[in-house]
């Protein structure tokens with residue numbers, strides 16, 4: 544039997560009822576909903592794409608698309624809203640486009656940012672001291688080893704705090720230290736925002752100038768903004784429209800004087816847009832890392848005070864009362880809980896109703 548998964552421990556610590564319904568047997572009932580939320584399916588497919596991202600963006604997209612198709616064509620219905628409308632009419636093209644854009648952006652980002660890392664281990668399953676899990680990747684930097692964990696998110700705020708308080712991160716750092724020794728420095732959560740960066744079309748205004756809207760730092764990337772600046776400069780230098788400007792740039796169709804003038808315009812534009820460029824260069828709003836360093840002393844303390852006692856408590860199958868934590872909000876475990884409906888029924892004390900819901904809308908997982 545494999546040990547307690549790190550995410551199971553996180554669930555146990557945040558909601559016992561969700562834990563009891565979802566935990567593997569004999570600790571829990573090991574149920575999963577018959578209907579899956581598209582966001583979870585999409586996240587699984589992006590993870591699969593990321594496994595191939597070091598090859599090239601095309602392979603990453605193919606792996607993503609294959610996984611998404613398998614999930615969409617499989618036995619699951621998909622739902623956009625846990626409680627209401629259920630549909631299988633997912634607009635796949637929309638999700639293909641989103642996945643392609645995210646993985647393309649990721650590929651370029653990783654090329655720039657990951658040169659200092661060496662992959663030490665990839666897709667590593669582990670099982671130690673009664674706990675188990677899987678590392679997306681373990682990377683080696685000049686100062687030691689880091690577990691990399693990828694997360695897709697639609698949020699852009701509060702993720703740092705989430706990462707620092709994550710039980711999963713703590714358990715991963717602890718397990719990595721057991722497996723790889725004291726070289727382990729901690730965990731890096733790499734967040735991928737679900738979104739498509741604004742391309743130059745959206746950044747160049749009708750009059751040929753670049754947008755200065757305040758939110759631009761959160762809606763595009765350094766590369767897209769810089770490219771838009773180049774196009775706007777060519778348009779200005781040659782007094783031509785966007786289409787002609789791109790055509791001449793791509794086909795090396797600029798004369799020397801035009802090139803010189805474009806250079807001057809680029810430099811002055813650089814001055815005007817320096818703040819935006821710097822911010823975009825420092826912080827890609829679609830991909831960002833949150834390192835969570837951990838010391839040996841802290842992990843030793845957490846092992847004694849939290850990890851091993853909690854694993855023991857879970858193995859003892861503690862009594863789970865029919866109460867949940869309640870309302871759905873971003874910081875509540877309820878936000879992405881698939882047991883909302885039976886939970887509401889339990890909390891309404893309509894005895895027996897929650898059993899019917901569990902029976903009709905959930906099934907036992909088959910992968911134990």
Ligand code: SF4
Nearest residue numbers: 558867868877880886
């Ligand atoms: S909806 Fe919230 S309270 Fe209810 S089981 Fe899920 S996480 Fe727990």
